[in-house]
Amino acid sequence: MSSSLRIGELAERAGCLVETIRYYERLGLMPAPGRSLGNYRLYGDTHVDRLLFIRRCRSLGMSLAETKQLLDLHDAPDRICRDIDRLIDDHIVRVNDRLAELQALQLQLKRLRSQCHRVRTVKECGILKSLKDEGNTGRRQARRRAAPA
């Protein structure tokens, strides 16, 4: 029953590329499987489960680092699950933030788009004008040493 899959079959089950699985193995997310006589990787059911778990985390937008944390928690089943809650909560916050950013962005783009008043040439294009003038950019970064006191 503990099937013996080759990497291509595993990839198909998980809906990912063969290269992705080898990549996860290099990163230590997937354990190195046994090998056939011809040096082919051979996977069992636990590998299938683990890969599906990883892919599901990824499809929920988690990073590989977060996914690794969840896997580690999963491998220590007697720990309290508050850590898992926290990880998911943090992720929800990040997704919310990104969502708000994108919504603001969408609004700005629509405003920008409305600047085009059917003129004919680029020279008179309201969109380009807006892109040039508006806001003058966020001024977030600018890494230079602090001015001496």
Add this chain to the structure above:
Amino acid sequence: MSSSLRIGELAERAGCLVETIRYYERLGLMPAPGRSLGNYRLYGDTHVDRLLFIRRCRSLGMSLAETKQLLDLHDAPDRICRDIDRLIDDHIVRVNDRLAELQALQLQLKRLRSQCHRVRTVKECGILKSLKDEGNTGRRQARRRAAPA
């Protein structure tokens, strides 16, 4: 009036890092400026405008490739501006798509989070259970040659 800024001052005006400006220059988004006797880059007003334009496009989520297209259109002021409209429209569509994806994701995460019923150990954690069982992943990719007919 056509100021002569060093790269650090330009970076500060645009709210980006010095390295980012040099990176844009390597990519051809920023033209190579003149140099001082000591080989320092010296920028004028046109460079300031161009960098602000780029940063504004980036802050609107456009790729550098899209930004380059807009810059090229900008440099050919007699072309019809329909191309600009189209570029912005395409971008709006992509932002909308991403927004919808994120909203679906947020819903899934909240459902996932609600699986935790205040149990104590990871072993019994409903979140991990959901991550293992649910949906069995999208099965999108899986690149293998088509089965022979």
Add this chain to the structure above:
DNA sequence: TGACACCCTATAGCTACTGTAGGGTCAAGA
């Protein structure tokens, strides 16, 4: 003269893969 902020080039690192080169394995068909 020294200290320090700033600049230079070249190169490596980040995330999460994806793609390629150059080979080996394995099963089926001629």
Add this chain to the structure above:
DNA sequence: TCTTGACCCTACAGTAGCTATAGGGTGTCA
């Protein structure tokens, strides 16, 4: 038996958009 073709292997380069580091040079002030 030989060949074909799908599949596998390792190692490495490439993607986007920066960011960081090493190892140097420049410019200004005390």
